[in-house]
Amino acid sequence: MSEAVPIIEIENLSVTFGEYGDERRAVDGVSFSVNRGETFGLVGESGSGKSTILRAVTGLVANEASVLRVAGADIRKTRGKDFYRKVQMVFQDPYEALHPRHTVWRQLMEPARIQKLQGAEARGHAALDAVGLSRSLLWRYPHQLSGGQRQRVAIARALMSEPDILLLDEPTSALDVSVQAEILNLLCDLQDERGLTYLMVTHDLGVVAHMCRRTAVMQAGIIVETLSVDALVNGGATQEYTKRLIAASEAYGEDPRDLVQVLA
Numbered sequence: 001m002s003e004a005v006p007i008i009e010i011e012n013l014s015v016t017f018g019e020y021g022d023e024r025r026a027v028d029g030v031s032f033s034v035n036r037g038e039t040f041g042l043v044g045e046s047g048s049g050k051s052t053i054l055r056a057v058t059g060l061v062a063n064e065a066s067v068l069r070v071a072g073a074d075i076r077k078t079r080g081k082d083f084y085r086k087v088q089m090v091f092q093d094p095y096e097a098l099h100p101r102h103t104v105w106r107q108l109m110e111p112a113r114i115q116k117l118q119g120a121e122a123r124g125h126a127a128l129d130a131v132g133l134s135r136s137l138l139w140r141y142p143h144q145l146s147g148g149q150r151q152r153v154a155i156a157r158a159l160m161s162e163p164d165i166l167l168l169d170e171p172t173s174a175l176d177v178s179v180q181a182e183i184l185n186l187l188c189d190l191q192d193e194r195g196l197t198y199l200m201v202t203h204d205l206g207v208v209a210h211m212c213r214r215t216a217v218m219q220a221g222i223i224v225e226t227l228s229v230d231a232l233v234n235g236g237a238t239q240e241y242t243k244r245l246i247a248a249s250e251a252y253g254e255d256p257r258d259l260v261q262v263l264a
Contacts, residue, residue: 015063039197120160
């Protein structure tokens with residue numbers, strides 16, 4: 001087995017919102033690493049700080065960290081053009097993530113224009129092919145697409161720069177269950193084909209079990225436990241909060257062991 005090589009390294013990451021005595025620590029001293037080619041999950045209830053970590057990595061929120069590196073580059077202060085080529089984000093709601101008055105083709109050409117990518121037209125066609133969308137959809141607008149098609153467009157747009165890392169912020173939670181399975185399987189296929197690394201935020205333990213190799217369980221801005229997905233699925237959790245999270249999922253019929261079979 002090849003040696004694990006960290007591509008995302010985070011130590012003592014903190015994010016604080018508010019000021020002048022009205023401060024709230026949304027992320028409090030979080031540390032973890034993600035190896036090249038793996039899918040690492042951040043799971044927890046709403047408000048636990050999962051999505052804020054993704055925004056800290058991209059620089060969308062101010063943060064402090066002892067170490068914040070992507071592909072060996074220190075990004076605590078600045079992120080160059082190379083960072084935004086290597087790292088792309090797929091958001092929770094594809095309808096909100098796409099411009100309502102731009103066609104599919106214009107959505108794909110926007111990152112090509114901003115990043116001055118060579119061969120933009122060929123890249124656009126290749127990205128559509130990669131996510132299984134017909135080129136007949138090129139001149140449609142987001143409201144003319146289904147939810148699954150919109151998320152495929154969002155993924156295709158993220159692929160335009162041929163990134164190494166995708167930050168996935170609840171990428172299927174706004175979709176129907178059957179469409180969720182299609183998108184998750186698409187992401188798995190793309191990872192296998194392109195060697196992508198995923199940092200995935202979700203509240204769904206079934207998604208974690210299907211996609212991830214390891215996961216960090218978050219509560220109130222801290223990581224309470226990091227464990228392998230095998231341990232998560234097979235009763236290896238050691239922290240009481242993680243056990244309660246699993247029990248709550250099972251109570252709603254979301255046993256990760258069952259969902260792995262459904263999504264396979």
